[in-house]
Amino acid sequence: DQQVKQNSPSLSVxxxxxxxxxxxxxxxxxxxxxxxxxxxxxxxxxxxxxSSIKDKNEDGRFTVFLNKSAKHLSxxxxxxxPGDSAVYFCAASAPLNFGNEKLTFGTGTxxxxxx
Amino acid sequence: GAVVSQHxxxxxxxxxxxxxxxxxSLDFQATTMFWYRQFPKQSLMLMATxxxxxxxTYEQGVEKDKFLINHASLTLSTLTVTSAHPEDSSFYICSAxxxxxxxxxxxxxxxxxxxx
Numbered sequence: 017d018q019q020v021k022q023n024s025p026s027l028s029v030x031x032x033x034x035x036x037x038x039x040x041x042x043x044x045x046x047x048x049x050x051x052x053x054x055x056x057x058x059x060x061x062x063x064x065x066x067s068s069i070k071d072k073n074e075d076g077r078f079t080v081f082l083n084k085s086a087k088h089l090s091x092x093x094x095x096x097x098p099g100d101s102a103v104y105f106c107a108a109s110a111p112l113n114f115g116n117e118k119l120t121f122g123t124g125t126x127x128x129x130x131x
Numbered sequence: 132g133a134v135v136s137q138h139x140x141x142x143x144x145x146x147x148x149x150x151x152x153x154x155x156s157l158d159f160q161a162t163t164m165f166w167y168r169q170f171p172k173q174s175l176m177l178m179a180t181x182x183x184x185x186x187x188t189y190e191q192g193v194e195k196d197k198f199l200i201n202h203a204s205l206t207l208s209t210l211t212v213t214s215a216h217p218e219d220s221s222f223y224i225c226s227a228x229x230x231x232x233x234x235x236x237x238x239x240x241x242x243x244x245x246x247x
Binding site: 059060061062118 | 135137165174175176177180224225238239
């Protein structure tokens, strides 16, 4: 049962334009969401996160939007740069036990920025 | 941000041998570390949660006798793949949580294991 879904396995965007990566979840207990960027043969790099008490969090070129009613979040990258080409994973956690929260990852979206 | 290292970055071994992978938090103490496995073109799959000074908590379907986890200190967790077989070939990634009760995890660079 895939609780976190990224329905687009790949996305191509022109350099300078906006990249929008989407993520849907089914577990209503999730209350914290994160986006990670991953290059081949490397570990994921934390990008940005958002708590369920917010609907938007911004950090430089990266903005994450959360729509709790739709159980949907998105990552906006603007302007897109060639170095943004990577696989992006969204992840979610639920407050199961204090100190024992674990992340559930989506399947990833491969973003390619076209120069 | 917090830095997590893994050693080795890649390893090739013969079937039936055991391989140890180290995960270290370099500039912080991590009471909890996580071990993930990633198959090609698939998502990260949590294998186990490693708590310093206690037994690891394994996810359903992960053989604890095959994937031995030791979290002996606040900066080091090890994963030992015992009696490795070709199907164990994968990319193993560890992560560490900086503060208990927070959800942000910082990942190591990963270890590519190839079992011949």
